[in-house]
Amino acid sequence: MKPTYLLKKLKELSKRYARAQQIPLHEARDFVAGRLGFPHWNDVTKAHRTGWTPTQTQLSSIESLLIDTLPGNEAGRPEHGAYIEASMLEEDVQHGRLDGHEYDISVSLGDVHMCGTGWHLHVPEAPNRAPRLEIAKQIEQEAPVYDAQFQQQALKIALKHAEQVRAGIASDWPRRSTKPNKEGVVRHPISGAESNKWYCLHCDSSTTGKQIAKSLWHCPSCDASPLAIHENAGWLEDGDSGTKPLADIGIQGRPGLVVDVADTRLQLELDPEKITLLIRSALVEDASNASERLGALFADINVHDDNDVWITFDEDLWPEHKEPVSALAVAALLGIGVEQELCLRDLPFAWPGLGEHTLSTVEYTEMMLNAYANQRAGKSVE
Template sequence: MKPNYSLKKLKELSKRYARARRVPLHQGRDIVATTLEFSHWNEVMKAHRAGWSPTKAQLSRVENMFIDLLPANESSRSESGSYIEALIFEEDVQHGKIEGHEYQLTVSLGDVHMCGTGWHLHVPEAPNKAPRLEIAKQIEHEAPVNEARFQHQALEIALKRAEQERAGIASDWPRRTTMPDKQGVVRHPINGTEEKIWYCLHCDSSITGEQIANSLWHCPSCAASPLDIHENAWWLEDSDTEAKPLSDADIQRRPDLVVDVRDTRLKLDLNPEKITLLIRSALIEDASNASERLGALYAEINVHEDNDVWITFDEDLWPEGKDPVSALAVAALLGIRVEQEVCLRELPFAWPALGEHTFSTVEYTEIMLKAYADQRADKPIE
């Protein structure tokens, strides 16, 4: 690695470290200098001008510092060399073990999800929302996650990953979003607006620039997302309510772990919407041509309080006397009764019998359009 390239990468890393830790740039560079065994960054620059370049051991120490701080996709080691030489991206799922028991760790929209056999630990991105551990009731007395020590280790891993994710977000955002100026002005990470007082749409809190920057733009009171943080309380303009200034004492910290034991087995809840969906799907399966398929889609399906079904067909789209065999079979499996009737309704297309000659919707549409074209006002009557 060329000396000038080494210095360039070290500057880049110190800048990202300062953003991730939300500290001034000179502090980030001094920390990197200390890791390289210099007293401060100026000594690094002097040594560089004299021909110095970092050793592999020194680069490895800087790399390890970033592995502990940043998410894996920003700090993973490359098989071919150091992180400083080449960045690689992590796989979507990280695997590990706690006391011999395997777990998977993923991040979705800033939230950390840690899963094992019969349990799921969720750490929200917002720093003042409680982590929640869900344990399957059916293995409640067998799962190792019931033990306090296991829970503590799992939570420690998930919280560290959450902090890494927050550091990665901070390092990607513009500097002014996480570091207020002397007047306390900060920049919104999404719309770019700069103000020193901000307002939460959810709880009507008035938040200082330093408070909102420290919480990475989640409301320090109610944990609302950055999308709900605005430069003015426009929703209060026509009301008697005023925004409430948020004191530092009111800022919520990360609550303790919430443990929720529940039966996670899937259960079928047969409501009218789901019954209608299954019955209509079966009616489409019973259709033998395009006209009957339209009849299946156009049929009126009513589900009564006891879940019994009443189907009303249009007599021009569904043949009288034709039993919907598949729909009746589905109803029998669900343990419900089906009543049928036929009536005349206003149809969306003329000549419903045209669809009896094809099963293809494309072909039916072509035939229908041709029939309509024959009815044009400018077409001569033969």
């Protein structure tokens, strides 16, 4: 390996470490120099000019900085955009054990999800949003996550994972996106626009370049994603009240853990739409030919405030004395009453009786089309 390549490798690793940790490049290079046994980075370059080269062991120790900082093995992937492309889809689920209890941890669109039996810990990508722990109430006495110490241990693991995700994203972005210049100007990581003041499309707040870079381009006010952050508020019209500047304070870090205890079992909430769907499906099941099937689909089903049902059939499509047995059985299971009536309505097709001779919609359609085609000009339709 050429000596110049090894020095370039050190420079590349220190640059990616600076982006991942969102610190000045000179601090990252001095830190790397310290790991190599030099007081400052300048001493590294001086030693290199006199023939010194890092050993493979030293290079591996520097690479371990990134391995510990970034998700997966990002240290060996210097291509721009490598982490962001990989993180657009959910990563492979990792498995672990905490105090003897198994858990899974994964990343989806920048959010960290840590799950065990009866609990789910969610750490959002936005560094200003609180992590949230959801616990199933139905296993209240069994879930280990009810223990405060277990919660803190799980949170520590999830936050570490979230910091790795954040470092991976920052390492892919241009340096100016996470490090403002002396005038506070930063570069948008997606659009490439540069400004020292930024506006949120969601909440109309304005932030400084330092604020938006510190919050990883999520709105410090409403946590909107980088896609909602713009260098001007062109969407505001003359009559609007304008943007709301945020206090010029640094991002204080994530809020504390929010714990939600709830019954997570699926519950059926009946509403008119769901009741209508079930009753109509049962009516179709009750139909014994194509005409009655059309009658089931054409019927008016009205759900009252008390969830009782009123069904209005067309008398040309549904026999007068035919009981909708399946629909009544479904209503009984749901605990609701059913009222029925017949009426005459404007039908979509002529000759509704044609459908009484077949179960096939295809055959009924063919008979209906032939009947229409056989009509002569001036002949009345009976």
